[in-house]
Amino acid sequence: MYDDSLVSPVEQLYTRHHHWLRGWLHRRLGHSADAEDLAHDTFIRVLRTQQDVRELRQPMAFLATIANGLLINRWRRQAIERAYLEALAARPEGEEPSPETRYLMIETLLQLDVLLVGLSMQVRKIFFLSQLDGLTYPQIATQLSLSVAQVQRAMGKAFSVCYASRFE
Template identity: 65%
Template sequence: MGTHNSFEQDVEVLYVRHHSWLKGWLQRRLGQAADADDLAQDTFVRIIRSRNPVDDLKQPLAYLATIANSLLVNRWRRLAVERAYAEALATQPQHVELSAEQRYLLIEALTEIDALLQGLSPRVREIFLLSQLDGMTYKQIAAQLGLSVNQVQKSMLKAFSRCYASLFE
């Protein structure tokens, strides 16, 4: 139990010493105090959830900036997904209205898929999308990209392996 309290105290010290710096750093990148406040809080929440020791950080500002930057990238990726979803929805002939909860869940799923796809190499990602979204056969993909069917199969195996692994992350 002593270790638990020590960790909490270490995070509290980190918070007291560096929260205002982190908030300013985020505000310079975002231009909005409210969003900077939210992301600064999310940074410390992530630290608490990770349970990684923070008592002997050699560069606490770099540590905080790295976590906050990751959250910024996730935020921008999510906004891009939301914009793409809105654009795709606008092109549909019949507008389907989703509840706020359904929209949230859909955007969450799309954001996770986007993050998953970003973890693939560009070629594997393209092959995966041609197969899964465009419905092309491996032979058609191979012909279009100037690859062998075997290369397409290996790329799809990498993509499916990444998808499967993401279930356990």
């Protein structure tokens, strides 16, 4: 006979809901391997949380919330990787970065994305045009039909977020 008292609360949560969570993720992703990976990552997050899972009233909602956040992060990462690879494809031949440089660039872009997520889409776009594409403020203003002062204000907001994260 199986004695629940010998099993940790997270193990019980896993035993009771892993199959459901994997199916829930599979319906969203369409790939069982990806669903299994995200289900695993979800339970890793549960292990790291300080919340007592024995007190959960809706354990499936709890797991779905964590898994959904991981799913959004995965889609965001894929979008950033696609955009970076498209930008690389537009470069002249022979200027291909090493795999290590590509990895570091994607990681940096992901960190910037997380850092700037609280800013408006326009401020982020201005920041990336300046910092990644190397456009000057007047060039950005012309491209986006803004004044140079608007571009400067947007860059000030973006830099203040970067500065705050560096020194907090």
